[in-house]
Amino acid sequence: MSIAGHSQAMFFQARATAQVRNAGLQKTLKKVRPLFVAKRAKGVVGLVEDGFDIEELRGACAAIRRRVVDDLDVWLEIFEERASASGAEVLWARDGGEVARLVVDIAQRHGVTKAVKSKSMLSEEARLNEALSAAGICPVETDLGEYIVQLAGETPSHIIAPAVHKTIGEVESLFAEAHQRPLQERSSADIPAMAAEARAVLRQHFLSAEMGISGANFLIAESGSAALVTNEGNGRMVTTMPRVHVVITGIEKIVPTLEDFSTLMRLLPRSATGQSISNYVSLLTGARGANESDGPEKTVFILVDNGRAALAGSDFAEMLRCIRCGACMNHCPVYFSLGGHAYGWVYPGPMGSVLTPLYTGVENALDLPHASTGCNQCGSVCPVNIPLPALMHRLREIQNERGLRPWGERLALRAWAWLAGRPGLYRWVSRRIARYLRWLADDSGRIRVFGLAPGWTEGRDLTPPPGPTFHELYAARKRA
Amino acid sequence: MSAREEILQRVRGGLGKGDLAGRRAAAESLVRNPVHGPQPRLDADLTRRFASKARYLASSVEHVDCLAQVPTAVARYLADQGLPLLAVATGDVAGFDWPGSGVEIAVRVAVDADKTGISGCFCAIAETGTLMLLAGPQTPGSVSLLPETHIAIVPVGRIVATMEDAFALLRAEHGKLPRAVNFISGPSRTGDIEQTIVLGAHGPCRVHLILVGENS
Numbered sequence: 069m070s071i072a073g074h075s076q077a078m079f080f081q082a083r084a085t086a087q088v089r090n091a092g093l094q095k096t097l098k099k100v101r102p103l104f105v106a107k108r109a110k111g112v113v114g115l116v117e118d119g120f121d122i123e124e125l126r127g128a129c130a131a132i133r134r135r136v137v138d139d140l141d142v143w144l145e146i147f148e149e150r151a152s153a154s155g156a157e158v159l160w161a162r163d164g165g166e167v168a169r170l171v172v173d174i175a176q177r178h179g180v181t182k183a184v185k186s187k188s189m190l191s192e193e194a195r196l197n198e199a200l201s202a203a204g205i206c207p208v209e210t211d212l213g214e215y216i217v218q219l220a221g222e223t224p225s226h227i228i229a230p231a232v233h234k235t236i237g238e239v240e241s242l243f244a245e246a247h248q249r250p251l252q253e254r255s256s257a258d259i260p261a262m263a264a265e266a267r268a269v270l271r272q273h274f275l276s277a278e279m280g281i282s283g284a285n286f287l288i289a290e291s292g293s294a295a296l297v298t299n300e301g302n303g304r305m306v307t308t309m310p311r312v313h314v315v316i317t318g319i320e321k322i323v324p325t326l327e328d329f330s331t332l333m334r335l336l337p338r339s340a341t342g343q344s345i346s347n348y349v350s351l352l353t354g355a356r357g358a359n360e361s362d363g364p365e366k367t368v369f370i371l372v373d374n375g376r377a378a379l380a381g382s383d384f385a386e387m388l389r390c391i392r393c394g395a396c397m398n399h400c401p402v403y404f405s406l407g408g409h410a411y412g413w414v415y416p417g418p419m420g421s422v423l424t425p426l427y428t429g430v431e432n433a434l435d436l437p438h439a440s441t442g443c444n445q446c447g448s449v450c451p452v453n454i455p456l457p458a459l460m461h462r463l464r465e466i467q468n469e470r471g472l473r474p475w476g477e478r479l480a481l482r483a484w485a486w487l488a489g490r491p492g493l494y495r496w497v498s499r500r501i502a503r504y505l506r507w508l509a510d511d512s513g514r515i516r517v518f519g520l521a522p523g524w525t526e527g528r529d530l531t532p533p534p535g536p537t538f539h540e541l542y543a544a545r546k547r548a
Numbered sequence: 549m550s551a552r553e554e555i556l557q558r559v560r561g562g563l564g565k566g567d568l569a570g571r572r573a574a575a576e577s578l579v580r581n582p583v584h585g586p587q588p589r590l591d592a593d594l595t596r597r598f599a600s601k602a603r604y605l606a607s608s609v610e611h612v613d614c615l616a617q618v619p620t621a622v623a624r625y626l627a628d629q630g631l632p633l634l635a636v637a638t639g640d641v642a643g644f645d646w647p648g649s650g651v652e653i654a655v656r657v658a659v660d661a662d663k664t665g666i667s668g669c670f671c672a673i674a675e676t677g678t679l680m681l682l683a684g685p686q687t688p689g690s691v692s693l694l695p696e697t698h699i700a701i702v703p704v705g706r707i708v709a710t711m712e713d714a715f716a717l718l719r720a721e722h723g724k725l726p727r728a729v730n731f732i733s734g735p736s737r738t739g740d741i742e743q744t745i746v747l748g749a750h751g752p753c754r755v756h757l758i759l760v761g762e763n764s
Binding site: 096099100103118119120121124125128129132135138139140141142143144145146154159160161162166210211212213216229230231232234235236239256259260262263264267270271274275289290291293299300301302304305307308309319324325326327328329330331333334341344345346347348349350351352353354355356357359360361362363371373377378379380381382385 | 550551552554555556558559560561562563564565568571572574575576578579582583584585586588589590601605656657660675676678683684685688689690693710711712715724725726727728729730731732733734735736737738739740741742743744746748749750751752
């Protein structure tokens with residue numbers, strides 16, 4: 069299993085425990101969560117002021133994406149034809165390993181020694197940086213957050229804010245070491261200076277790299293273009309300065325027309341950062357024309373499956389609508405208790421809890437579909453109406469169907485089902501349990517130690533049931 | 549089997565639909581007759597909307613009556629910012645009376661040393677306060693990207709309401725997309741260190757818009 073090979077999702081509980089105990093991380097998460105939520109809320113207010121109905125817009129965005137996913141084969145062919153006709157080369161990759169081989173091959177054929185990268189989560193799926201380095205090609209991440217994460221030798225902990233887990237002090241020590249300068253005392257007031265430092269260092273990489281590697285927020289079938297959305301301008305740099313541009317993108321990223329793209333752009337930035345539009349939105353089509361003086365001489369699209377095609381027409385096809393805005397994790401109580409690294413693979417938060425088992429194998433990410441409170445905050449903010457909790461429930465069912473749950477849990481559920489099918493016995497047992505729980509409570513009416521499963525009362529007290537069971541009350545009422 | 553064939557076959561197997569030709573025709577027809585999504589309700593004064601949104605996104609905005617006044621406005625802005633009266637410019641603004649204003653321009657691709665880039669725009673979008681620039685032989689993208697200061701000339705007659713309107717204009721005037729369409733909304737920014745927004749990431753740190761024409 070090449071995909072599951074680098075997933076750590078099976079160690080979710082151990083990783084989660086470590087993150088909960090990481091005081092610095094917890095402080096950062098606590099600070100950031102209200103910012104993310106408030107930004108999107110403000111973005112939605114802006115839409116309403118312009119006369120939009122947010123639910124109507126979400127419905128329209130979901131419909132656009134559904135149209136593509138429902139006929140994905142056809143849209144892929146249309147995109148491929150039009151992209152080729154515009155002068156780009158279109159390649160296909162079955163998995164991450166094939167992506168890495170194709171990129172290394174293109175780099176070697178064009179004499180590339182350095183590649184500047186704009187943020188691409190798919191390149192994380194393919195572990196592209198490792199493959200490039202192994203081939204003697206230097207990969208440089210240019211999104212500031214990705215750059216920080218690369219210097220730290222880590223992976224992103226959030227899909228749009230990759231270094232959200234890093235404190236200013238940590239960034240300072242990384243910069244001091246990488247830029248070979250003395251360590252300084254830093255406060256929030258120094259953040260502009262630190263950003264300027266990264267700008268100066270990365271500028272030289274933009275000017276010297278022979279290859280630019282980017283993802284695509286969307287592929288536009290009508291024109292065969294890649295759409296790239298960034299705030300820092302690194303997306304424009306990567307696709308303007310080097311002589312070769314490689315776009316790595318999932319096969320599901322297509323939208324039919326420029327009008328559809330316009331509709332999606334009303335929700336993508338607002339869902340992600342609350343912005344009405346990101347600073348830079350670029351549509352890239354073909355390669356540099358004969359009389360043009362900048363832009364890449366060669367443009368290559370790599371359309372990647374890596375588990376996506378298997379979702380077409382399945383119970384999980386709705387997940388293919390995802391536009392990678394990050395709103396689900398920004399509103400997730402589990403994500404903000406743990407941070408992104410607990411999830412153990414490329415995608416954290418609710419979308420990761422669905423995608424990781426689907427892309428790396430249900431048996432390789434058993435805890436993720438359970439890393440949910442079922443609150444549906446994710447589902448209610450998703451710009452393309454993906455029912456994330458329902459998909460997590462379906463994954464739990466599959467675990468059960470395939471006998472992947474622990475025997476104790478399976479036995480307990482079977483016993484429950486047996487009991488629930490016998491109403492008389494069920495009532496008798498629930499009366500006994502209610503009485504037992506009341507007997508466990510102390511004078512103040514709290515259960516301090518829960519005899520059968522003491523773990524439940526390790527960090528909290530339980531409240532006993534207040535009185536007779538529902539069936540007892542109902543029966544008494546009928547008699548009266 | 550090639551990766552392409554294998555992936556398409558996997559998708560088709562999952563979808564379980566036949567009638568490839570019929571589905572293809574339906575998709576092509578959708579491309580020929582694009583559907584508009586929900587549209588904003590904007591005030592009729594698009595110039596005011598554009599200017600206020602652009603200012604909100606941290607661009608500075610000024611208004612002159614006619615194109616002839618642009619070079620002196622640029623000279624004044626550069627002097628106010630303490631910048632040299634020297635800039636790289638795109639071909640669409642090369643014909644202005646720059647010598648008369650004292651601003652020296654070079655019409656070429658931008659290089660790292662350029663402090664200021666001056667460009668026109670294809671059009672501008674009122675809904676979001678966004679510039680739409682097309683890269684081309686006369687209008688290299690680097691001019692609006694490498695210099696720390698980007699000055700854009702925006703004729704008010706080229707301000708449209710929405711991105712959809714901008715695409716309609718593009719189809720009408722050019723037929724197809726150029727190599728790069730760049731939508732620019734203010735100076736570049738990053739929030740990647742402790743979620744604190746800083747202006748001036750990799751692109752320009754300052755964007756100055758000179759609106760040209762009626763209704764100032």
